[in-house]
Amino acid sequence: MTTEPVRLRRTLPRLPDRFAAFGAVLLLLIVLAALFAPWLAPYPPDELRPLEALLPPSAEHWFGTDSVGRDVLTRILYGARTSLVIAVAVLAASATVGVTLGVVAGYAGGLVRDVIMRVTDVFLAFPALLLSLALAVVLQPSVTTVIVAIAVTWWPWYARLSSSVAASVATRSYVDAARCLGVPAPKIVLRHVLPNSLTPVLVQLSLDAGGVILTAAALSYLGLGAQEPAAEWGLMVEQGQDLFTTNWWVVTFPGLAILLTAFAFNVLGEGLRNALDPRRAVIR
Amino acid sequence: MIEIRDLRVSYGERTVAAVPELDVRAGECVAIVGESGSGKSTTLLAALGLTEGARVAGRVRVCGVDVLAARPKELRRLRGSRAALVMQSPQAALSPTTRLGTLMSRALRLHGARRGSALDRVMAEAVEAVMLDPAVLRRYPHEISGGQAQRFAIALAIALGAGVILADEPTSALDVTVQAEVVGVLRRLRAERDLALLIVSHDLALVSTIADRVLVMRAGEVVESGLAAQVLTTPAHPYTRELLEALP
Amino acid sequence: MPRYLARRLGQALLVVAGVVTLTFVIMRMVPGDPAVAFAGPKASPEELAAARARFGLDDSLPAQLWSYVRDLATGDWGTSLRTRRPVRDDLFAAFPASLELVGAALILAIAVGIPVGVLAARYKTKFPDFGVRVGSMLAVSVPVFWLALALQTVFASNLGWFPVAGEYDGALDSSSPLTLWTNITIVDALITGNWPILTSTLWHLVLPGLVVAAYPAGVIAQMTRAALIEEAGQDHARLERALGFGETSILTRFALRPALNPVLSLIALVFAYAIVNGFLVEAVFNWPGLGRYAAESIRSLDTPAIAGVTLLVAVVYVLANLVVDLLQGVVDPRVRAR
Numbered sequence: 046m047t048t049e050p051v052r053l054r055r056t057l058p059r060l061p062d063r064f065a066a067f068g069a070v071l072l073l074l075i076v077l078a079a080l081f082a083p084w085l086a087p088y089p090p091d092e093l094r095p096l097e098a099l100l101p102p103s104a105e106h107w108f109g110t111d112s113v114g115r116d117v118l119t120r121i122l123y124g125a126r127t128s129l130v131i132a133v134a135v136l137a138a139s140a141t142v143g144v145t146l147g148v149v150a151g152y153a154g155g156l157v158r159d160v161i162m163r164v165t166d167v168f169l170a171f172p173a174l175l176l177s178l179a180l181a182v183v184l185q186p187s188v189t190t191v192i193v194a195i196a197v198t199w200w201p202w203y204a205r206l207s208s209s210v211a212a213s214v215a216t217r218s219y220v221d222a223a224r225c226l227g228v229p230a231p232k233i234v235l236r237h238v239l240p241n242s243l244t245p246v247l248v249q250l251s252l253d254a255g256g257v258i259l260t261a262a263a264l265s266y267l268g269l270g271a272q273e274p275a276a277e278w279g280l281m282v283e284q285g286q287d288l289f290t291t292n293w294w295v296v297t298f299p300g301l302a303i304l305l306t307a308f309a310f311n312v313l314g315e316g317l318r319n320a321l322d323p324r325r326a327v328i329r
Numbered sequence: 330m331i332e333i334r335d336l337r338v339s340y341g342e343r344t345v346a347a348v349p350e351l352d353v354r355a356g357e358c359v360a361i362v363g364e365s366g367s368g369k370s371t372t373l374l375a376a377l378g379l380t381e382g383a384r385v386a387g388r389v390r391v392c393g394v395d396v397l398a399a400r401p402k403e404l405r406r407l408r409g410s411r412a413a414l415v416m417q418s419p420q421a422a423l424s425p426t427t428r429l430g431t432l433m434s435r436a437l438r439l440h441g442a443r444r445g446s447a448l449d450r451v452m453a454e455a456v457e458a459v460m461l462d463p464a465v466l467r468r469y470p471h472e473i474s475g476g477q478a479q480r481f482a483i484a485l486a487i488a489l490g491a492g493v494i495l496a497d498e499p500t501s502a503l504d505v506t507v508q509a510e511v512v513g514v515l516r517r518l519r520a521e522r523d524l525a526l527l528i529v530s531h532d533l534a535l536v537s538t539i540a541d542r543v544l545v546m547r548a549g550e551v552v553e554s555g556l557a558a559q560v561l562t563t564p565a566h567p568y569t570r571e572l573l574e575a576l577p
Numbered sequence: 578m579p580r581y582l583a584r585r586l587g588q589a590l591l592v593v594a595g596v597v598t599l600t601f602v603i604m605r606m607v608p609g610d611p612a613v614a615f616a617g618p619k620a621s622p623e624e625l626a627a628a629r630a631r632f633g634l635d636d637s638l639p640a641q642l643w644s645y646v647r648d649l650a651t652g653d654w655g656t657s658l659r660t661r662r663p664v665r666d667d668l669f670a671a672f673p674a675s676l677e678l679v680g681a682a683l684i685l686a687i688a689v690g691i692p693v694g695v696l697a698a699r700y701k702t703k704f705p706d707f708g709v710r711v712g713s714m715l716a717v718s719v720p721v722f723w724l725a726l727a728l729q730t731v732f733a734s735n736l737g738w739f740p741v742a743g744e745y746d747g748a749l750d751s752s753s754p755l756t757l758w759t760n761i762t763i764v765d766a767l768i769t770g771n772w773p774i775l776t777s778t779l780w781h782l783v784l785p786g787l788v789v790a791a792y793p794a795g796v797i798a799q800m801t802r803a804a805l806i807e808e809a810g811q812d813h814a815r816l817e818r819a820l821g822f823g824e825t826s827i828l829t830r831f832a833l834r835p836a837l838n839p840v841l842s843l844i845a846l847v848f849a850y851a852i853v854n855g856f857l858v859e860a861v862f863n864w865p866g867l868g869r870y871a872a873e874s875i876r877s878l879d880t881p882a883i884a885g886v887t888l889l890v891a892v893v894y895v896l897a898n899l900v901v902d903l904l905q906g907v908v909d910p911r912v913r914a915r
Contacts, residue, residue, distance in 0.1 A: 176887070
């Protein structure tokens with residue numbers, strides 16, 4: 046029964062540490078680069094200049110040029126747009142679907158919950174990249190395909206997460222009270238259940254963004270995503286891979302861009318989780 | 330065996346325990362009483378140098394070791410082999426994946442014992458001294474009762490030959506009948522082995538049955554101290570009276 | 578325990594049933610006519626009709642699903658449109674190599690991840706911890722296909738320290754042919770004492786193994802660190818401290834075992850992840866496993882083959898989860914008591 050000071054845990058959320066702040070700054074830079082790509086980029090992204098093909102990094106072309114003479118730095122800046130658009134679209138779609146189903150399942154309980162959760166179990170039985178891969182093969186290769194294919198594999202995580210939160214909220218006394226007063230169920234869900242699910246979902250979203258970017262890049266690398274002449278990092282690695290030994294820059298820089306973006310999201314996500322939701326598991 | 334002078338434990342700006350003087354001699358039992366947050370557990374942990382993250386000032390000598398100045402190695406030798414801790418929640422205080430015997434044997438070997446039949450004998454004797462069946466040594470913490478776990482914690486101290494036992498609310502997580510058992514064991518061992526006991530409790534009934542002297546703490550300060558019989562029958566401080574009136 | 582086991586098995590079966598259905602649905606979404614893909618673009622109407630009848634494409638969807646399930650159960654996983662061989666035989670030939678790669682990578686990841694996690698927990702908020710945090714974060718953020726290309730270019734193509742591609746030196750097939758028992762090269766070489774192939778395989782495993790191990794090693798290190806720090810804050814750690822145990826021995830001898838539980842369930846997740854990540858790595862290193870098979874099937878839109886790979890990996894994943902759940906009983910006596 047003692048609540049002696051030695052046992053006193055810090056109950057206030059700690060501020061995100063410096064490492065997480067570093068991730069946030071890095072991410073901010075990437076977002077700015079994506080937003081202002083047309084102004085920052087030194088060259089047009091699609092202009093072919095065969096005479097300037099495969100130039101090594103220099104003052105004119107910081108990251109060199111690719112096999113058809115396009116500036117690698119320019120294409121990396123534009124590629125940031127593609128990656129971020131994919132990440133935002135996938136996460137928005139899967140969180141919307143997942144949280145809706147999860148909250149309904151958690152609040153309704155019983156048979157509804159069982160059915161929804163068994164369906165999520167099935168989706169969760171596929172490693173995310175595998176199911177995306179199968180779907181991406183079936184659909185026509187494009188950025189939209191990548192978004193759809195990843196979102197289909199990602200929503201169950203949000204369903205599972207929010208259903209457990211919703212189930213615990215649904216048994217609290219103020220929800221009981223609201224129900225007894227005759228407040229309609231949809232209103233209870235919107236007023237009480239949904240807001241309580243948001244913090245863990247937000248934390249999960251920030252943790253997931255890195256994974257989405259890696260998966261999207263992998264699909265494009267396999268030729269199932271963005272197509273020529275789009276500027277996409279995974280695609281750039283695929284196009285340059287045979288030139289790696291002779292022209293290292295065409296592969297190295299796009300790969301580093303993927304690494305840094307995923308790293309920024311992961312670091313920020315970890316920091317947010319430590320600050321807001323310290324008891325959640327490290328990864329999926 | 331325990332000698333505390335001008336102890337001051339603080340977290341940041343806040344002082345959570347200030348004890349001007351506290352002595353426990355061999356064969357003696359001293360109790361610190363007070364409500365939750367009064368700083369009594371902190372005082373006890375400070376005696377073993379276990380107050381992580383706190384600033385501790387003053388002088389603390391336990392079995393001749395200056396706890397605040399001791400090097401980590403000296404401190405680790407003191408802990409267990411000479412001064413042992415008994416904690417409030419008996420099962421949570423035992424590692425869930427370690428058999429009781431494994432824990433005891435590791436602790437004994439840490440303090441110099443060798444594996445072998447002599448070790449087994451020491452372990453069996455210690456367990457029997459607290460009236461447990463030596464078969465508990467093969468069990469996991471979740472397979473025994475709270476009273477058994479608490480007696481096992483005492484057996485650990487006995488096996489290690491500790492002359493000082495520091496007990497933090499040793500009975501508050503137990504049923505009334507089991508409480509009596511544990512207190513009985515402590516009293517008997519104190520008499521048999523000349524143990525020095527420092528007990529922290531909010532249970533004045535328990536304290537009156539075992540303690541020679543009492544320290545009353547409130548909000549980190551010692552408000553009254555003296556012989557148990559005297560403090561508990563004719564309390565000088567209003568707070569002590571309050572505590573006594575709260576008794577059933 | 579037996580009841581728990583039965584319930585767990587029932588759940589797993591249900592999930593497998595769902596997996597089969599979902600795979601079927603996805604494969605029905607393929608644009609174009611599978612009969613055309615099988616019979617070829619120049620097929621006569623009669624040939625097309627024969628192909629349609631052969632694959633049961635004229636039946637209703639539920640009937641097709643039912644015959645699909647029946648075929649799967651009797652071991653008929655369809656015929657690959659590309660290799661024209663039964664998908665099951667193709668998978669059987671390719672899976673052992675994947676298992677070898679992923680198995681080696683996971684062993685490496687565990688051997689690195691757990692000690693590194695312990696190190697970070699021991700020196701929490703100090704320099705080693707920071708190093709582990711940054712390192713593990715980089716390991717989980719790196720695109721595998723790029724890491725594979727980079728290591729291959731630097732250490733194989735440029736420096737020549739390791740072989741560029743393949744599972745072992747093909748010339749050894751004639752000089753010291755391998756007797757197959759398990760189809761897992763490294764195991765067979767070990768059983769039959771075929772040292773040339775064994776060392777060659779180990780040598781070929783280094784680079785792809787490192788790449789596949791990066792992600793699991795990173796998450797295992799993070800999870801071990803987090804679980805240990807939590808466990809070392811429990812009451813029992815204070816008693817152990819009071820008994821005179823040092824921080825390192827509290828972590829490794831008392832906290833590690835309960836902390837391994839979450840790490841174990843993580844390994845099941847990571848196992849499946851590693852197989853799929855392995856697909857990308859196999860493509861780069863030309864490793865003769867499922868990944869290369871899947872990549873080639875994807876390129877030729879070979880739906881039965883893709884369905885086979887998807888099903889196989891999902892089932893393996895369900896099994897891995899089951900095994901881990903049972904292993905948890907071994908590690909943690911409290912789970913056994915359920």
